[in-house]
Amino acid sequence: MRAFDYARATSPAEAAALVAARPGARFIAGGTNLLDLMKLEIETPEQLIDINGLGLDRIEETPEGGLRIGALVRNTDLAADKRVRRDYGLLSRALLAGASGQLRNKATTAGNLLQRTRCAYFYDTNQPCNKRRPGSGCAAIGGVSRQLAVIGGSEACIATHPSDMAVAMRALDAVVETVKPDGAARAIPIAEFHALPGATPEVEHRLERGELITGVLLPKPLGGIHIYRKVRDRASYAFALISIGAVVQKDGTGRVALGGVAPRPWRIEAADAALQHGSRATVDILLAGAKPTSENAFKLPLVERTLGWVLQEATAGERRG
Amino acid sequence: MKFDTPATTNPIDRLHVVGKPLDRIDGPLKTSGRAPYAYEHHDVVAGQAYGFILGAGIAKGRILSMKLDTASAAPGVIAIVTHENAGKLGKSANHTAPLLGGPAIAHYDQAIALVVAESFEQARAAARLIRVDYQRSEGRYDLAAEKPAAREQTKSSSATAVGDFEGAFAAAPVTLDQSYSTPDQSHVMMEPHATIAAWSKEGGADTLTLWTSNQMIAWAVEDMAATLKIPPETIRVVSPYIGGGFGSKLWIRSDALLAALGARIAGRPVKVALTRPQSINNTTHRPATMQRIRIGTTKEGRITAIGHESWSGDLPGGGPETAVDQTRLLYAGENRLTALRLAVLDLPEGNAMRAPGEAPGLMALEVAMDELAEKLGIDPIDFRILNDTQVDPAKPERPYSQRKLNECLRIGAEQFGWSRRQAKPGSVRDGRWLVGMGVAAAFRNSIARKSGARVVLGKDGRITVLTDMTDIGTGSYTIIAQTAAETMGVPIDWIDVKLGDSSFPVSAGSGGQWGAHNSTSGVYAACMALREAVAQKLGFNSSEAEFDGGKVRLGNRSVSLADAAADGPLSAEDFIEYGDMDKTYQQSTFGAHFVEVAVDSATGEVRLRRMLAVAAAGRILNPKTARSQMIGAMTMGAGAALMEELAVDRRFGFFVNHDLAGYEVPVHADIPHQEVIFLDEVDPTASPMKAKGVGELGICGVAAAVANAVYNACGVRVRDYPITLDKIIGKLPVV
Amino acid sequence: MDRSGDYDLSRRGVLASGAASVAVVSLPASAATRAAPATQGKPPVHSTVAFTVNGERRSLELDNRTTLLDALREHLKLTGAKKGCDHGQCGACTVIVEGRRINSCLTLAVMHEGDAITTIEGLGSPQDLHPMQAAFVKHDGYQCGYCTPGQICSAVAVLDEIKAGIPSHVSPSLTAKPKLVVEEVRERMSGNICRCGAYSNIIEAISEVGGVTA
Secondary structure, X not given: OOOOEEEEXXXXXXXXXXXXXXXXXXXXXXXXXXXXXXXXXXXXXXXXXXOOOOOOOOEXXXXXXXXXXXXXXXXXXHHHOHHHHHHOHHHHHHHHHOOOHHHHHHOEHHHHHOOOOOOOOOOOOOOOEXXXXXXXXEOOOOXXXXXXXXXXXXXXXXXXXXXXXXXXHHHOOOEEEEEOOOOOEEEEEHHHHEOOXXXXXXXXXXXXXXXXXXXXXXXXXXXXEEEXXXXXXXXXXOOOOEEEXXXXXXXXXXXXXXXXXXXXXXXXXXXXXXXXXXXXXXXXXXXXXXXXXXXXXXXXXXXXXXXXXXXXXXXXXXXXX | OEEOOOOOOOHHHHOOOOOOOOOOOOHHHHHOOOOOOHHHOOOOOOOOEEEEEEEOOOOOEEEEEEEOHHHHHOOOXXXXXXXXXXXXXXXXXXXXXXXXXXXXXXXOOOEEEEEEEOOHHHHHHHHOOOEEEEEEOOOOOOHHHHHHHOEEOOOOOOOEEEOOHHHHHHHOOEEEEEEEEEOOEOOOOOOOOEEEEEEEEEOOEEEEEEEEOOOOHXXXXXXXXXXXXXXXXXXXEEOOOOOOOOOOOOOOOHHHHHHHHHHHHHOOOEEEEOOHHHHHHOXXXXXXXXXXXXXXXXXXXXXXXXXXXXXXXXXXXXXXXXXXXXXXXXXXXXXXXXXXXXXXXXXXXXXXXXXXXXXXXXHHHHHHHHHHHHHHOOOHHHHHHHOOOOEEOOEEEEEEOOOOHHHHHHHHHHHHOHHHOOOOOOXXXXXXXXXXXXXXXXXXXXXXOOEEEEEEEOOOOOEEEEOOOOOOOOOHHHHHHHHHHHHHOOOHHHEEEEOOEOOOOOOOOOOOOOHHHHHHHHHHHHHHHHHHHHHHHHOOOOOOOEEEOOEEEEOOEEEEHHHHHOOOOEEEEEEEEEOOHHHHOEOXXXXXXXXXXXXXOOOOOEEEEEEEEEEEOEOOOOHHHHHHHHHHHHHHHHHHHHXXXXXXXXXXXXEOOOOOOOOOOOOHHHOOOEEEEEOXXXXXXXXXXXXXXXXXXXXXXXXXXXXHHHHHHHOOOOOEOOOOHHHOHHHOOOO | OOOOXXXXXXXXXXXXXXXOOOOEEXXXXXXXXXXXXXXXXXXXXXXXXXXXXXXXXXXXXXEOOOEHHHHHHHHOXXXXXXXXXXXXXXXXXXXXXXXXXXXXXXXXXXXXXXXXXXXXXXXXXXXXXXXXXXXXXXXXXXXXXXXXXXXXXXXXXXXXXXXXXXXXXXXXOOOOOOOOEHHHHHHHHHHOOOOOOOHHHHHHHHHHHHOOEO
């Protein structure tokens, strides 16, 4: 870990301005991902701006009937919030499927959205990685890729986005609220928030330098049955091989988003429209053009079979009321 | 004390203390965070500086240059050790690759430098500032690709041939010929390797003290002496608490060597811990195997031919994984063949991990037995019982000292409800889950090793046991205290146990499940010598005097034990050594594993529901700690079955998933309640304690029981471990 | 992110051919072009922080990079919290901060100004064990002992979390209060790895203390 200056910000705008003012400055909130990466010098900030004192840790109801989640709301608190549990069960379930109790006590809503990939080559600074070191090559392609993306990747990168929470946010059409260094606020729909790698896998999101996430807005509740199904080798404390976040209504319509298959939470709105026609029809659209490696081709049937179970479960849940 | 005839009645047989399920005597220290591990000895020597190891970034090749200037100038840096200033180093025969690499690089993450600085943060940051230019050379990283070039290990004791295997196999009416594979696995004990090293002048000689984390203290001294080319008498190794080892700490690793070198060059004590990623590629691992098993039987299921061959790889000069050894002994059959082949691989060093040989070997053999039982239409338990042998099948004149495998299987079947198992796979459903049961035999030899101790009776009547034996979580502290208390006839809380110090008598150490019975036998021998000294001092006839309740008694005369030390502490030292009973008898431990699994019918995820082990392993010295050894090994075996695999990058030659997020081991949610039953057994040929080892028996066979249960649950036979859902999902019926 | 790169071109060529043979490489790639760190030549960047550890106020002058774990272990000599991975992947470093269990390896000490921290040493001593520590001894819920302080700190917090009604991955209902059952405890304890495999006994220890039912 390289040496860095440390300062505490007192307001979101000040925090944004501080980071914008110094190349190499970064925000730190929970720190569970950033410090992990700093120890390996995958992240090498020169200055950390501690934003934990900014008061962005409340969950408020919006006039539109939704919820505004402060950027610093801890994963534990978000998952345990009564309104989230009642109206956005998918989000609560996704959070609880991720990490460990200790990590969820520290990790924040904004930080979770900004989690970086768990690709093993990204994590080893002796190896080429276009995301860590643009232009160095992608060791994962042709290498160990069982965990990696089957869709949305590029010739430069096949990393997956590791977040469970973001999959739920994507299915729920959340909106990321930010403040820019000049103090201006901005709202970014979650569908536009995460970038696909293309030729620039180091660009992972649409935030500008210094732009600070202040909160995440959830539109009014969708109703329906909420299911988050995470598939993994061990029963807990593991990243997803694949995960499925779904909201299914009585009539069989609904929404579905996937984790563990792509460089960002994966949702194709056109696939939602096929949900009524079952898993196969949905996956045909959702994973059209998938390019798995020999090591991760199993994810395609796995998604289809798991979605089949999710839809059955949703029907059964609807019957149970 | 020489142990060369079967034990008769002795003081241990009183079983006032030995054999009781006592709490660990080190428990309060461990559970309150006060037991000091290697990196935590802040108080033993002043001025400790921090060392951080830089590992090689390539798997094979040469260092062309190392630029140290930036790192040397970084804040807080005191010294940098590389091959250029380390001095001429030797290499112990126990190490395949040098612990300090350069200019030649033998494997990925081989240590090539140590940065010593005032703080951990400074040392870690400065290590990153060393620029190394490498010339990479071609390496061999793929066992399957190197398999044809693997050399037959004809001189190995694992290479055996009895009768006419090929002929008998060809003639057998029922045969199985299958291939299995097990992956590279990592010990990942919770405490990464760590050492504090300090040099001092004693009597004009430079002496080195290492506070480290090591299973085999005497080997640590010898190997460090051989590596530094200094006399072993000038080295002291201290390792009182060890955060797990499982074979990874049988030998000193780079932390110890580089702490010693760093301390020498910096002129200050230096502490070094490996990082978690380094613990994967810098140290040793259990090598992957490819195995072929051929078994031929009569129509009734009697084995007439049994053959087991295994291929594994290691660095040049390394050794094979002896995965065929149990097949020499476990089942009957007149015609037998075992063989090992070793390929050269340039991956990190392969070496012992909990039950080397048997652990991966039984992962294959016990699945083969299940497959063959199905072919024969015989219950897998009946099939094993049918092929039981009470003698070494290759030398029928050589009986087992004890062999209760059949009892383990029968009792386990009864306890587990085996009769409810449906022989037809895929017949039991519980909601979305397919449920199945599996069984496998457990087998591991018991090894006799010389082991010594010193016992000191104090004025206050307390007895201190000193031995370089280690407690790596096994319960050594407690069973040694029990042994001393039993032999001396005092309550256990009169006993103090001091372990893991090379200034104490050399013990068997911890490895190969030889620790418990040998180290306690050594303590027993020393205590018998102390009894002799006490009797002499007090004027008793030692062979007739009774030691009980803190007193020495004969006839009407009864004297407090403490009286013998009234003029000063009374000390006695002895060791246990063995005759050839381990040649006259085959001394082994046995068990049976029963597992119930559920397989998700949609995803193929496997989850364990129940686990039971029944073990016959001689006298159980402490049923509480022995049970813990069993359940711990069962947990590690469950990991081997379901998730553990070091993923090899076959281009760059390293284990890619080098942390605990990538190399998954079982967590709480993976492990159900575990049951263990120990059969009431004493083995008078094994040791005066009449005990054998148990620490590795528990991992032997359990993965195969899982594999067999998965097959019974869903009808998918996976022969390549770990049994992950990607190997199942394509064969499951449509949802 | 440091994007100035001179990553060896021969290596990329090597990658394209799918084998990694006979090439000259320089590592770390970043060290080559990277100037000395910003603080090169200056003393490392320090901060002062004060917090309460096991009821005692402690003030430290620390390198900003010092994690809470290293502050406890190396500066305060409270070595009960263990370093098993230093990356939040094992739970051996678990301590309780402001009533919540966290991985002390993944948080900077300077971020804990004014916080109340409880470590394993604060729960009990060998002569006066906390009921959870005593239960671990009774049920042999440990072997090598290295993950044990983290397991115990977690266990104490887990019982509180269930009582507080925080749901878990295995809670059948999100709206009902979670039940004090072993399945809940196993899931919630899953961030504490025990390689010795004492899980079955650990669950029995926690169950006894917490009145957890099967």
